[in-house]
Amino acid sequence: MKAAVFYGPGDVRIENKPVARIASEEILIKVHACGVCGTDVHIFEGAKGSAEVNPPVVLGHEFSGEIIETGSLATRFHIGDRVTIDPNIFCGKCRFCQRGQVHLCENLKAIGVTQDGGFAELVAVPEKQAHKLPDSVSLEAGAMVEPIACCLHGIDLAGIQTGDTVLIVGGGTIGMIMLQLAQLAGAARIFLSEPDAKKRMLAKEMGADEVVDPQENSVPELIREMSGGGVNVAIECVGSKATVNDAIDSCDRGGRVMLFGLAAPDCEVSIHPFDIFQRELTIRSSFVNPFTHARAIELLAAERLKIAPLVSQNMPLEKLNEVLADAKLRQEGKIVIRPDLTK
Helix, strand or coil: CEEEEEEECCEEEEEECCCCCCCCCEEEEEEEEEECCHHHHHHHCCCCCCCCCCCCEECCCEEEEEEEEECCCCCCCCCCCEEEECCEECCCCCHHHHCCCHHHCCCCEEECCCECCCCECEEEEEHHHEEECCCCCCHHHHCCHHHHHHHHHHHHHHCCCCCCEEEEECCCHHHHHHHHHHHHCCCCEEEEECCCHHHHHHHHHHCCCEEECCCCCCHHHHHHHHHCCCEEEEEECCCCHHHHHHHHHCEEEEEEEEECCCCCCCCCCCCCHHHHHHHCCEEEECCCCCCCHHHHHHHHHCCCCCCHHHEEEEECHHHHHHHHHCHHHHHCCEEEECCCCCC
């Protein structure tokens, strides 16, 4: 089978690999689509993923496909079933798992990070990590379940209350999903900050009440002016020093800041504890997606989220190296790798 194998920073090779022999509790999936995530880019550039990466490994953790083989003890699904995958595998034994905080597992493994993932024609995964897709949810949409599931965990922790004002910092794929989830959570007004004009236009079409160009304006000043003092909730979806500061500085007293964007490991942000104290801000973060995949699928089945406008291109495996190396190409929107496409 054809697979894109990661050997180290900047080194992804398209190879022919033998088809994995599945274990008794595994299923073999013919991959239909696999999204390129910021985590894939971080790993490609030499940083850590959700868990430690030990090359060679096939990356790709946002994927869907069709089951073509099942192990002897894999009884939940049948050959031909369409599924999406929760990539995060927890041990169930460590102190965090025992406390119900499985996403903080000390022995966390992840498909597409610590073991072969979806940038391949075929992938073997534990059956317990699979979720069946309803007939109404396409395989293309199924590849977006994982990022939606992550956003659901983040939106839960952000604590949006009906009638809140919300700022989304960043209009990429994650920002657009967060925008829609904030609407569903009952936000009264939603502002979005994004330097790209096309994405600002899309955000308005998606339901943002006001959009801001951070290259032309001081985001906190403009947000305070438009909201009458600041927002109740700011969700940072970029992961840079400047955007984190914009999120914190745009909040009103008693505001809540969700740091969701994937920052570089060496990114540092200066804060003023007295200001945090005086405004009684809550600053928190969100890590992966504990038990949110089923909810993500339900939202797609109910057509409560618009996903198709967020995908900019479908590309073959042979283009993966180019996608991971070219930030300008990724800036256009979500790129999905399709192993069935030819270069």
